[in-house]
Amino acid sequence: MYKLYGTTHTSTCAAKAALAEADAPFEEVEIATRKQQHLTEEYRKINPRQQVPSLMLPDGSIVTEGPAILLHVADAHPGAGLAPPPGTSARAQHDRWLIFLALNVNEAGQRMNYPERFTTDSNGKQAVEEAARAYMDRHFGIFEEALGNGPYFFGTDLSMLDIYVWMLAQWPGGSKDSFEANCPKIVRLADTAKVRPKIAPIHEENFGA
Ligand SMILES: N[C@@H](CCC(=O)N[C@@H](CS)C(=O)NCC(=O)O)C(=O)O
Structure with a gap:
């Protein structure tokens, strides 16, 4: 267990x-x-x-x-079947984008949530937050362009990458409206994942309906 x-x-x-x-x-x-x-x-x-x-x-x-x-x-x-088999080219793409999002989007979230950890300037927190928000937007945008017809990265097959994207999409750096306008494919992926029978109760306890 x-x-x-x-x-x-x-x-x-x-x-x-x-x-x-x-x-x-x-x-x-x-x-x-x-x-x-x-x-x-x-x-x-x-x-x-x-x-x-x-x-x-x-x-x-x-x-x-x-x-x-x-x-x-x-x-x-x-x-x-939550990731392509190791060693395949599909798996390389899966891992590539998972790491890309962790390093760039999730860590930008850290800079937004804990700006004081990223500057020694006691007046610099706002600048760290603003730069992190722009950095997050840019990297969400790069992934948006990499997404195909969807709804998931590999079409209709859910992968761990999609689970990670579903989570990150709940915490867009800017407003929900601008995220929906700039990243419609990511929003559709997340909306498809969040109603899956096994994910829906987890979505509800973390993010509400
Ligand atoms: N690199 C870590 C980051 C995890 C992370 O950001 N965890 C946050 C909650 S979402 C946390 O524990 N924050 C408390 C802190 O950093 O003090 C991972 O990918 O698991």
Whole structure:
């Protein structure tokens, strides 16, 4: 049985959706970031960066970093078909865009949420946030152009990449209206994923209806 460390309203939701779509049994361990539970010494031993999510595998080892968790779950449950087989060109594209979004969009979200971590200038937080918002928009735009007819990246087959995009699309840097206007294919992907029977309850508990 897997153990998923995290909480709602964080990127734990993608790991939870991945486990649900893979039909992998898991237990949840609440690490409420809003109550600073990620900052304990006990949790630092699980995730040295003191962030959520973290996943304990059935053998007791720990995987951190959301995309690594998604890729592991896909490979450990190949029957669920949540990523193309390793070594194929389709898998290279899947991993390419997953890493692209983690490095550029998710990390821009970090700069928007915690600007003080990215500047030593006590008056510089607003500039960090504004630059991060523009950086996020630019990289969402690059992925929007890479999306085909959809609704998912690989047409009608859901992949871990789509689960990650569904999550990121809930936190666009700017207004919802401008995101819908600039990234209609990403919005359609996310809207298709969010009503899947296994993702819908996770969407509801994290983002409402
Ligand atoms: N690189 C990490 C980032 C995870 C992340 O951003 N986690 C946020 C919640 S969504 C967090 O734990 N924030 C608390 C903090 O950084 O202090 C991953 O991909 O898993």
